[in-house]
Amino acid sequence: MSEAKRPWHYFTSALWDYNVALVQMLALCPALAVTTTATNGLGMGLATTLVLILTNAIISALRHTISPEVRNPVMIGLIAGVVTLIDMAMNAWMHELYKVLGLFIALIVTNCAVLGRAESFSLKNPVIPSILDGAGMGIGFTWVLVLIGGIREILGSGTLFAQASSLLGPHFQWLEITVLPGFQGILLAVLPPGAFIVLGFLLAGKRVLDRKRAERRIKSHGELVVLQ
Template sequence: MSEQKSHWRYFTEALWSYNVALVQLLALCPALAVTTTATNGLGMGLATTLVLIITNAIISSLRHTISPAVRNPLMIGIIAGVVTMIDMAMNAWMHEMYKVLGLFIALIVTNCAVLGRAESFCSKNPVLPSMIDGLGMGLGFTWVLIVIGGVREILGSGTLFAGASLLLGEHFHWMELTLLPDFQGILLAILPPGAFIVLGFLLAFKRVVDRRRAERRSRSHGELVVLQ
C-alpha cells in the first residue's frame, strides 16, 4: 500500500508541484512556439509524454549497466532514437498535424525536461516509478500547453480545438468548437508576445493557489495544536 502511495505521489507531484513548465521552467520553446491552438498544444504534449514514458523505461532498465563516463551521450542517443520513431510515425499517420508540429517534434531531443528526468530520476529509480514519473511530467506539460493554446486560440480566433480531427481522427470532430462566431480575433494573442502573457498569468495563478493551500495547511495545523 505504501508503494502505491509512493507511485501516486510521483504522479501528482509531477503534475503540479514539479511541473515542467510552471516550476522547473523547462521546455519553454515548444510551450511558447506551438501553442497557437489548443490542438497544437495537445499534439506536442502527447508526443512529449510518449517520449518521456519510453525513454524513462529504457534508461531506468539500463541504469545498472551504463557506465557514468558515457551515460549522458548514451541517454541522448536513446532519446534521439525514440523521438525519431515518433517523428516518423506522426509523418506517416498524422501528416497534416506533422506539417504544423514537425520541426518541434524533432526538437524534443534537445528538450531539457526529457534529459533532466533521465539524469535526475530514471538513472536512480526502478522502471515502474520512472514510467509513472514520465507520465506525470508529460501530462503536467500537456495541460499547460493546452491551457496556453486554448486561451490564445479563443482570444485569437474565437475557436477551441480547431483541427482536432487531424490529430485524433474523424471521431473527434465534435471537439472542434466555435465559441465566438464572427469574432475578428485579437492578433496579439496568436503572436509570440501572447504566449508570454498567457504563461505569465499561469505562473501567477499557480503561485496564488500554492500560497492559499499553504495558508490553509498552516491554519489547520494551528487548530490541531490548540485542540491537543
C-alpha cells in the same frame, strides 16, 4: 511506506508541484512556439509525454548496465532513437499535425525536461516509478500546453480545438467548439508576445493558488494543534 515514497506520488506531484513548465521552467520553447491553438498544444504534449514514458522506462531498465563515463551520450542516443520513431509515426499517421509541428518534434531530443528526468530520476529508480514519473511530467506539460493554446485560440479566433479532426484524426472531431461565434479575434493573442503574456498570467495564477493552499494547510495544522 510514507506518502512521499509511494510510486503513485511520483505521478501526482509532477502534475502540479513539480510541473515541467510552471515550476521547473523547462521546455518553454515548444510551450511558447507551438501553442497558437489548443490542438497544436495537445499534439505536442502527447508526443512529449510518450517520449518521456518510453525513455524513462528504457533508461531505468538499463541503469545498472550504463557506465557513468558514457551515460550522457548513451541517454541522448536512446532519446534520439525514441524521438525519431515517434517523428516517423506522426509523419505516417498524423501527417497534417506533423506538418504543423514540423521541426519541434525532432527538437524533443534537446528538451531539457526529457534529459533532466533521465539523469535525475530514471538512473536512480526502478522502472515502474520511472514510468509514473514520465507520465506525470508529460501530462503536466500537456495540460499547460493545452491551456496556453486554448486561451490564445479563444482570444485569437473565438474557437477551441479548431481542426482537431484533420490534425489528430476524425475521432477528435467532438473537441471542435466555436466558443465566440462571429468573433473577429485579437491578433496579439496568436502572435509570439501573446504566448509570453498568457504564460505570465499562468505563472502568477499558480503562485497565488499555491500561497492560498499553504495558508490553508498552516491554518488547518494550527487548529489541529489547538484541538490536541
